[in-house]
Amino acid sequence: MTSRPADRRRPGLSGLLGQGSQRLARAGDESAAATARILLCHALDVEPARLILCPDPGPDQEQRYRDLIDACAAGRPAQYLTGRAWFRSVRLAVGPGVLIPRPETELVVGEAVQACRDLVARGIRPVVVDLCTGSGAMAASLVCEVPTARVHAVELEPEALRWARRNLLGTGVQLHPGDARTVPAGMDGRVDVVMTNPPYLPEALADEVQDEVLANEPGSALFSGADGLDLVRDLVPRAARLLRAGGILVMEHDPSQQHSLPALLTADGHWDRIRDHADLTGRSRFVTAVRRDEGEVVEG
Numbered sequence: 001m002t003s004r005p006a007d008r009r010r011p012g013l014s015g016l017l018g019q020g021s022q023r024l025a026r027a028g029d030e031s032a033a034a035t036a037r038i039l040l041c042h043a044l045d046v047e048p049a050r051l052i053l054c055p056d057p058g059p060d061q062e063q064r065y066r067d068l069i070d071a072c073a074a075g076r077p078a079q080y081l082t083g084r085a086w087f088r089s090v091r092l093a094v095g096p097g098v099l100i101p102r103p104e105t106e107l108v109v110g111e112a113v114q115a116c117r118d119l120v121a122r123g124i125r126p127v128v129v130d131l132c133t134g135s136g137a138m139a140a141s142l143v144c145e146v147p148t149a150r151v152h153a154v155e156l157e158p159e160a161l162r163w164a165r166r167n168l169l170g171t172g173v174q175l176h177p178g179d180a181r182t183v184p185a186g187m188d189g190r191v192d193v194v195m196t197n198p199p200y201l202p203e204a205l206a207d208e209v210q211d212e213v214l215a216n217e218p219g220s221a222l223f224s225g226a227d228g229l230d231l232v233r234d235l236v237p238r239a240a241r242l243l244r245a246g247g248i249l250v251m252e253h254d255p256s257q258q259h260s261l262p263a264l265l266t267a268d269g270h271w272d273r274i275r276d277h278a279d280l281t282g283r284s285r286f287v288t289a290v291r292r293d294e295g296e297v298v299e300g
């Protein structure tokens with residue numbers, strides 16, 4: 001392989017990374033260096049681990065990178081520009097019409113994975129339902145980490161379903177188009193784990209949501225009524241019907257729902273061991289609860 005002779009007037013890989021990162025930092029990106037690297041890899045069509053082995057970019061590649069930096073600085077999410085997002089151990093296709101999976105959701109799936117592994121250790125093949133799957137991130141990563149699990153994923157919005165179909169193809173996950181309040185049907189009492197990251201942002205807190213999120217990501221994936229719990233109020237009894245006694249619910253929520261969501265579960269009356277969990281920054285982010293055996297109350 002012949003390498004391109006270095007052009008002293010061109011900035012080279014590290015110069016481009018530095019310039020891009022400064023530009024993004026000025027635009028408010030708190031992970032500007034990481035974003036610039038992702039965009040440079042995309043412009044050069046190279047995996048991040050191989051970036052260091054790349055010859056300096058030619059003028060077309062450099063222009064492509066600068067265009068990506070411009071678009072990102074103007075508020076377009078890097079994941080929509082590259083069409084890719086990483087979630088735990090899986091790479092997903094994402095774009096307009098679907099929520100970009102978030103790092104805090106990786107913890108929610110971690111809890112579901114652990115619950116499934118405990119069952120596998122007891123010789124049980126877990127049945128899992130991912131309500132409101134969006135890109136399919138939670139379902140795809142769970143089945144990747146617990147390959148014996150039988151995973152069902154539900155999504156209502158046609159645009160999001162397009163991405164979920166693409167990401168779940170060949171994974172063995174069964175995708176159910178429809179409303180999570182009623183779909184999948186015929187599984188009541190047969191599910192071991194329900195995991196869900198539903199739309200939960202309170203409309204009352206819309207002013208606090210980043211402009212970039214509001215401008216790009218679908219509102220139907222974000223908001224659910226004044227306190228954010230409109231859909232959750234239906235999903236809690238729905239999960240109680242799906243789960244067998246002793247089955248586990250793992251549900252992401254907004255930090256403002258730290259007390260209201262556990263209270264909602266308590267009022268529903270079908271749950272034991274209701275616990276709230278924080279993310280890595282210490283903010284309250286998801287609840288777990290065990291489906292009560294109606295004949296026997298499990299001590300918390």
Ligand SMILES: C[S@@+](CC[C@H](N)C(=O)[O-])C[C@H]1O[C@@H](n2cnc3c(N)ncnc32)[C@H](O)[C@@H]1O
Pocket residue numbers: 098099100101102105131132133134135136137138154155156157160178179180181196197198199200220221222231
């Ligand atoms: C917060 S996003 C979560 C997506 C994905 N689980 C993730 O963590 O990246 C919520 C998803 O729920 C979907 N959704 C909203 N209402 C729904 C409903 N009634 N039934 C099924 N899906 C719904 C939205 O379209 C969106 O894709």
